[in-house]
Amino acid sequence: xxxxxxxxxxxxxxxxxxxxxxxxxxxxxxxxxxxxxxxxxxxxxxxxxxxxxxxxxxxxxxxxxxxxxxxxxxxxxxxxxxxxxxxxxxxxxxxxxxxxxxxxxxxxxxxxxxxxxxxxxxxxxxxxxxxxxxxxxxxxxxxxxxxxxxxxxxxxxxxxxxxxxxxxxxxxxxxxxxxxxxxxxxxxxxxxxxxxxxxxxxxxxxxxxxxxxxxxxxxxxxxxxxxxxxxxxxxxxxxxxxxxxxxxxxxxxxxxxxxxxxxxxxxxxxxxxxxxxxxxxxxxxxxxxxxxxxxxxxxxxxxxxxxxxxxxxxxxxxxxxxxxx
Ligand code: FA5
Numbered sequence: 117x118x119x120x121x122x123x124x125x126x127x128x129x130x131x132x133x134x135x136x137x138x139x140x141x142x143x144x145x146x147x148x149x150x151x152x153x154x155x156x157x158x159x160x161x162x163x164x165x166x167x168x169x170x171x172x173x174x175x176x177x178x179x180x181x182x183x184x185x186x187x188x189x190x191x192x193x194x195x196x197x198x199x200x201x202x203x204x205x206x207x208x209x210x211x212x213x214x215x216x217x218x219x220x221x222x223x224x225x226x227x228x229x230x231x232x233x234x235x236x237x238x239x240x241x242x243x244x245x246x247x248x249x250x251x252x253x254x255x256x257x258x259x260x261x262x263x264x265x266x267x268x269x270x271x272x273x274x275x276x277x278x279x280x281x282x283x284x285x286x287x288x289x290x291x292x293x294x295x296x297x298x299x300x301x302x303x304x305x306x307x308x309x310x311x312x313x314x315x316x317x318x319x320x321x322x323x324x325x326x327x328x329x330x331x332x333x334x335x336x337x338x339x340x341x342x343x344x345x346x347x348x349x350x351x352x353x354x355x356x357x358x359x360x361x362x363x364x365x366x367x368x369x370x371x372x373x374x375x376x377x378x379x380x381x382x383x384x385x386x387x388x389x390x391x392x393x394x395x396x397x398x399x400x401x402x403x404x405x406x407x408x409x410x411x412x413x414x415x416x417x418x419x420x421x422x423x424x425x426x427x428x429x430x431x432x433x434x435x436x437x438x439x440x441x
Pocket of ligand 1: 283284285286310312317318319320321322323324364367370383384385386387388409410411412413414415416427
């Protein structure tokens with residue numbers, strides 16, 4: 117009877133009732149049978165004891181089975197049936213930052229014109245950031261207030277032995293020329309740092325694309341052609357470009373490079389013919405070789421191409437903005 121009742125329970129309450137009825141410690145049916153063992157004759161006792169043990173085991177099993185099948189029923193009713201026809205939930209995959217994408221694109225365009233990619237460190241000394249670039253000791257560009265100098269033990273900011281976050285990628289021109297002999301044709305794309313207050317077109321950390329070509333018989337016309345071809349490829353063939361006379365200590369003559377953007381001339385960088393003083397500083401003979409160099413703001417190029425109006429969006433980390441690229 118117990119087996120039948122246990123097998124038929126439908127709820128926890130039923131089960132508990134059955135347990136008390138058959139296995140209850142005080143008044144359970146099994147307990148009652150067990151108590152009668154005392155009345156059985158000596159000869160019959162061993163056999164009756166064995167029988168009783170068998171029954172006890174069977175009851176325990178029936179209880180366990182009933183408990184298990186109730187549990188199964190419970191969990192079955194709680195969890196919904198999986199629906200294999202529902203669309204999946206797409207995973208959020210990260211992707212390459214628009215500035216990194218821009219850098220790769222710029223390298224690729226310049227690579228097609230034969231410019232190899234070169235790199236230099238972001239922490240520099242005054243020699244590579246200023247001295248070799250013909251920027252004299254008293255030049256305002258070396259002012260501690262216009263640069264991120266590192267707190268270097270025993271060194272005065274701006275003087276030999278001090279260190280700063282490079283303020284321009286022109287440092288890489290020097291590093292390449294120190295190591296190699298002309299002909300040289302490189303671009304260097306990397307981060308530079310200046311304590312500029314952030315606004316729509318300025319950020320304290322930004323990127324520049326430096327270009328350097330050193331060879332025999334290099335002219336300003338070569339510089340203009342390279343920048344023209346570059347603009348055609350990256351910004352579009354109809355982009356108006358303007359060269360304005362300017363001054364940089366490391367180029368002579370120097371120009372500022374502007375592109376028209378929404379009917380306005382916007383400065384994208386500087387350029388010019390490498391100053392003989394720079395060629396001399398790296399051990400070249402300015403009578404034998406000459407070259408041109410340029411440095412363009414990578415963020416501004418990226419912004420013009422993608423019609424981004426505020427440089428700060430690029431560094432906001434806002435996925436609503438970034439995921440558009
Ligand atoms: C230079 O840094 C020169 N080294 C460029 C150069 C290289 C001239 C080789 C001649 C030969 P300039 O300080 O003007 O020049 O900066 C170049 C460009 O960097 C600017 O035109 C602008 O596009 C970008 N730039 C400058 N400051 C910031 C800033 N705070 N945030 C974003 N872009 C900037």
